[in-house]
Amino acid sequence: MPKAITEGFNDMHGRLLFIGLLAAATSMAGCDTGNKTNQQALLDENRELRDNLASTQKNLDDAEARSRQLEYELGEANSLVEQNSAQPxxxxxxxxxxxxxxxxxxxxxxxxxxxxxxxxxxxxxxxxxxxxxxxxxxxxxxxxxxxxxxxxxxxxxxxxxxxxxxxxxxxxxxxxxxxxxxxxxxxxxxxxxxxxxxxxxxxxxxxxxxxxxxxxxxx
Missing domain, CATH: 3.30.1330.60 (OmpA-like domain)
Structure with a gap:
């Protein structure tokens, strides 16, 4: 898996965990209007991050599939070059x-x-x-x-x-x-x-x- 994608993927997981904990703590602290507003904002961001995470996971899966396909095509190309490289x-x-x-x-x-x-x-x-x-x-x-x-x-x-x-x-x-x-x-x-x-x-x-x-x- 490419390093840049992996680092981004891990960072997104960390943010989700932090936001989830923060949302729970905010809910326990009180029910005033300000807290509710902050809690809703955090939940909205959490939902957005989950959507982004799902999209990133799909991109990673697609990248891995493409990588496997390229490896196969490279192997086929190398085989063809080997067959045609014999010099009489x-x-x-x-x-x-x-x-x-x-x-x-x-x-x-x-x-x-x-x-x-x-x-x-x-x-x-x-x-x-x-x-x-x-x-x-x-x-x-x-x-x-x-x-x-x-x-x-x-x-x-x-x-x-x-x-x-x-x-x-x-x-x-x-x-x-x-x-x-x-x-x-x-x-x-x-x-x-x-x-x-x-x-x-x-x-x-x-x-x-x-x-x-x-x-x-x-x-």
Whole structure:
């Protein structure tokens, strides 16, 4: 509870107690007109203070409720900042490959142009070498981890390729990467797939086209 409000609240309680005692003493002292006038004035002030006290109590309750709400919103904001503050770093896997941490997952982000030709889902020859190195490092560092492979595309609509949508293209690219990792010794049941198609673009179309391998190290 804020200090200023608390001090005011305590002071009001003290005044109420004093006025109540003074009113009682005045009543016992006599019934002349002056005393009655003073007594009524004290009672009126007492009533006014009680009304103010009730209003102050409501304000305190509202302030506490708002404080709890702000604490919740701050926690949510901090959580969101933490999720979005992961900074990808270049790696020894070569150009177009970044690694960053998000929550309980290590994520390897691979540019789509490193893996595939435009509109294709067949891995490039050079991409297989890159994926072999990634697979070896993941298996060495996280031998029992599960992986989720997610495909992303740019926002250009599908025109020439045979895919119904960018979501289908994103999934097929994720699946191609997963099948290759399976060949490198990953258990089939440890691999899951997802696609976001064009829904999570990055700074440019080329960066938006990507596959992310999420190494899930926490249940």
């Amino acid at each position: 770093v270049a790696t020894a896997f070569g150009p177009g490959v970044e690694v960053f941490q998000s929550g309980g997952e290590m994520i390897v982000r691979i540019d789509g142009d490193v893996l595939f030709d435009s509109g294709r889902t067949s891995l490039k020859s050079a991409a297989k070498s890159t994926l072999k190195n990634i697979a070896a490092e993941v298996q060495r560092s996280f031998p029992n981890a599960k992986v989720r492979i997610t495909g992303f595309t740019d926002t250009d609509p599908i025109k020439k390729s045979g895919f119904k949508s960018n979501y289908h293209l994103g999934f097929e690219r994720a699946y191609a990467v997963g099948r290759f990792l399976d060949e490198q010794g990953f258990a089939d049941e440890s691999i899951s797939y997802a696609t976001f198609g064009p829904d999570v673009p990055l700074g440019s179309k080329s960066k938006s086209r990507r596959v992310e391998v999420s190494v899930i190290t926490e249940d």
